[in-house]
Amino acid sequence: MEADRLTARKKAILLTGGAIKVPADFHPPFPLSRSTAGPGAGSSSMVFCFGGTRVKKTISREEGDFELVRDGERYSIMHKGETLVDDVAFQPTMHHAPQQAFFNLSTECIYSCKFCTSPRLDKRITKSLDADRIVEMAQAAYRRGGLKAVALTSAVVSTPQETVDRMVDVVRRVRAALPDVAIGVEPYVDRLEQIDALRDAGADEIKLNIETYDRDIFSKVCGELDLDWILEAISHAVRVFGRGKVTSNIIFGMGESDENVLEGVEALAKRGCIAVLRPLRLNDMNRHPMEEALGPLPPSGPDRLLRLAEEHKRILQENGLDTREVKSMCPECGCCDIVPFRDI
Ligand code: SF4
Numbered sequence: 059m060e061a062d063r064l065t066a067r068k069k070a071i072l073l074t075g076g077a078i079k080v081p082a083d084f085h086p087p088f089p090l091s092r093s094t095a096g097p098g099a100g101s102s103s104m105v106f107c108f109g110g111t112r113v114k115k116t117i118s119r120e121e122g123d124f125e126l127v128r129d130g131e132r133y134s135i136m137h138k139g140e141t142l143v144d145d146v147a148f149q150p151t152m153h154h155a156p157q158q159a160f161f162n163l164s165t166e167c168i169y170s171c172k173f174c175t176s177p178r179l180d181k182r183i184t185k186s187l188d189a190d191r192i193v194e195m196a197q198a199a200y201r202r203g204g205l206k207a208v209a210l211t212s213a214v215v216s217t218p219q220e221t222v223d224r225m226v227d228v229v230r231r232v233r234a235a236l237p238d239v240a241i242g243v244e245p246y247v248d249r250l251e252q253i254d255a256l257r258d259a260g261a262d263e264i265k266l267n268i269e270t271y272d273r274d275i276f277s278k279v280c281g282e283l284d285l286d287w288i289l290e291a292i293s294h295a296v297r298v299f300g301r302g303k304v305t306s307n308i309i310f311g312m313g314e315s316d317e318n319v320l321e322g323v324e325a326l327a328k329r330g331c332i333a334v335l336r337p338l339r340l341n342d343m344n345r346h347p348m349e350e351a352l353g354p355l356p357p358s359g360p361d362r363l364l365r366l367a368e369e370h371k372r373i374l375q376e377n378g379l380d381t382r383e384v385k386s387m388c389p390e391c392g393c394c395d396i397v398p399f400r401d402i
């Protein structure tokens with residue numbers, strides 16, 4: 059999916075704004091995505107496609123920073139009284155993401171990272187998925203056609219080992235059922251052997267999130283975790299999965315500098331890991347804990363997203379890494395970030 063510069067700017071504007079208001083009589087052409095992880099956790103969202111890119115946005119019938127407007131068979135997205143996107147299409151999510159079956163094994167977590175909404179979700183909307191159900195759903199998605207990857211994430215319910223054991227079991231069973239589909243995993247690990255176990259079970263790619271490269275911010279928002287350990291785990295994961303098969307979230311908009319974000323991108327790239335640069339999203343669930351920890355948090359604007367994405371691309375190029383070779387999870391989905399090489 060190649061998008062031009064203007065498309066990337068429109069996407070950056072959408073990513074840094076709030077919900078899209080849809081007409082009262084709008085009937086989404088497919089079931090809405092109600093995610094339990096990722097930036098849209100807890101809200102109803104849809105995937106909007108234009109100019110070779112796509113973006114997943116919360117939709118609302120009441121209010122929004124953007125407005126979906128219908129003209130005959132065509133839809134446009136308006137922003138501040140002007141047309142931002144003049145011919146938008148909709149894409150279904152398979153499970154959480156377009157062309158992917160992305161499952162969250164559990165939302166209850168022993169840790170309490172301040173930005174994370176997973177543990178705060180209303181238990182009525184979290185899905186308790188066992189291995190049988192996940193394999194069934196992945197196979198059904200495959201039969202419908204167009205499934206590119208199965209991805210698994212999870213909060214840490216009791217111990218990292220218990221969560222990884224569960225993930226290993228699911229990976230093994232999905233791999234047996236769907237030998238040709240890419241499998242991505244996003245665990246929290248506390249032993250290097252857990253990374254080997256996920257690879258041995260059949261995972262192709264792994265995401266181990268550092269969340270921020272600013273140590274002061276890390277200690278305030280992920281105080282129970284250890285940044286050096288995650289970096290060590292990433293280095294090991296690259297040895298096991300290969301260069302460019304390991305990704306890691308860096309959230310920005312928590313008060314860090316651009317230089318720090320890019321130092322993080324570079325530290326990961328030198329290890330063979332591709333950063334996923336993700337603008338912070340604040341909502342009713344995480345705003346208070348985040349502002350309590352870090353003070354007022356002005357949102358990042360579209361210029362910052364584009365500037366960081368350009369530098370991100372340069373650093374990846376210098377290190378021989380390319381997001382287009384990632385087959386699962388966020389770089390493949392591309393709905394929540396400006397993805398170097400794919401968008402810019
Ligand atoms: S470890 Fe993961 S799921 Fe648990 S609180 Fe932190 S970000 Fe959320």
Ligand code: SF4
Nearest residue numbers: 096155388391393394
């Ligand atoms: S970019 Fe990642 S978090 Fe966002 S919808 Fe896609 S898979 Fe989910």
